[in-house]
């Protein structure tokens with residue numbers, strides 16, 4: 001385990017320790033989850049979170065409800081499911097409230113963390129309807145289930161993209177007005193509004209986290225970092241949108257997991273927490289870093305037609321998470337990206353598997369037009 005990973009685990013352990021005092025989940029007291037419904041746990045962040053939490057809290061039970069879209073892959077949790085009695089998988093659609101309610105009753109769920117989503121901006125530009133269904137109607141369905149089961153604690157995993165875009169200066173704070181620009185971010189903003197409305201109107205103990213771009217193991221290679229690694233290993237062109245000057249704040253997924261754990265246990269209901277990586281990088285610099293680590297030439301870079309409505313810059317002020325949750329990102333980008341590249345290169349079977357079949361058709365359609 002690297003120093004960063006050890007530090008992240010210790011931080012998660014300290015969250016568990018702080019949260020292990022007797023509690024009822026009442027406002028202002030730590031919440032100690034016994035059985036969490038994690039939705040979308042077969043995707044990138046959800047699967048990392050499940051693995052993280054089972055190690056960080058030795059008594060918690062987790063039910064993973066996922067309908068297994070193209071982005072959901074039980075291979076992401078192959079090492080967890082083998083003989084872990086504290087983990088259960090249920091193939092379930094979050095839009096089906098009755099199914100979710102039944103799962104909550106059956107397993108004695110005391111909290112819900114909603115990772116389930118359609119999550120890729122480019123796909124939302126091709127067609128928004130699945131995004132409205134899962135991200136908006138699905139979130140509403142889960143909120144209704146949480147109410148029906150006795151006002152369960154509810155953590156919505158949100159995104160900084162709801163704030164829109166920044167110029168060269170400034171940071172998103174939790175009071176930055178929502179101004180989403182893509183169908184994806186519009187659907188996530190609608191979901192956030194529903195979540196906070198259920199807190200205000202029905203007293204549901206809701207918490208929203210809004211994080212910056214994640215990277216790390218098990219990310220579906222439609223997203224920039226694994227897409228570039230996957231193309232570079234095959235000496236295929238690396239498609240950089242526009243001139244590559246757009247900026248993202250990169251958050252290692254393990255740091256995101258410790259933040260979500262902290263927000264669930266010690267976050268204040270009704271609160272939004274911004275979660276960022278303190279690692280702003282231009283896309284072109286990220287791509288060049290990947291090529292350098294992989295020993296591949298910059299000539300693989302291909303500038304392609306820009307994404308419509310492409311947000312220029314995202315950057316997070318995570319002061320509230322630091323002050324109220326005691327959370328800080330632990331992973332330096334240069335360390336995290338090297339570990340991430342090494343992970344993909346040592347899991348090429350996983351890459352080959354998830355990029356076979358329909359993914360190829362997706363790439364042909366998406367990139368042929370650029």
Ligand code: NAD
Nearest residue numbers: 040042043044045067068069071072093094116117159214
């Ligand atoms: P992902 O696309 O890798 O995984 C999404 C998961 O949700 C998949 O397992 C999929 O099968 C499941 N799912 C989709 N529709 C469902 C439905 N109707 N019912 C049940 N399950 C369903 O996404 P991710 O990157 O892991 O993102 C997780 C969450 O974090 C999302 O809410 C996303 O908006 C948010 N987020 C992600 C990032 C990022 O950089 N990846 C950044 C900010 C916020």
Ligand code: TYD
Nearest residue numbers: 121213222223224225227239240241246283
């Ligand atoms: P992405 O990983 O899709 O995340 P998001 O759009 O949610 O930030 O894209 C990250 C950045 O990389 C974004 O500015 C778009 C850019 N990008 C490319 O330049 N080429 C690509 O092939 C992809 C998928 C993204």
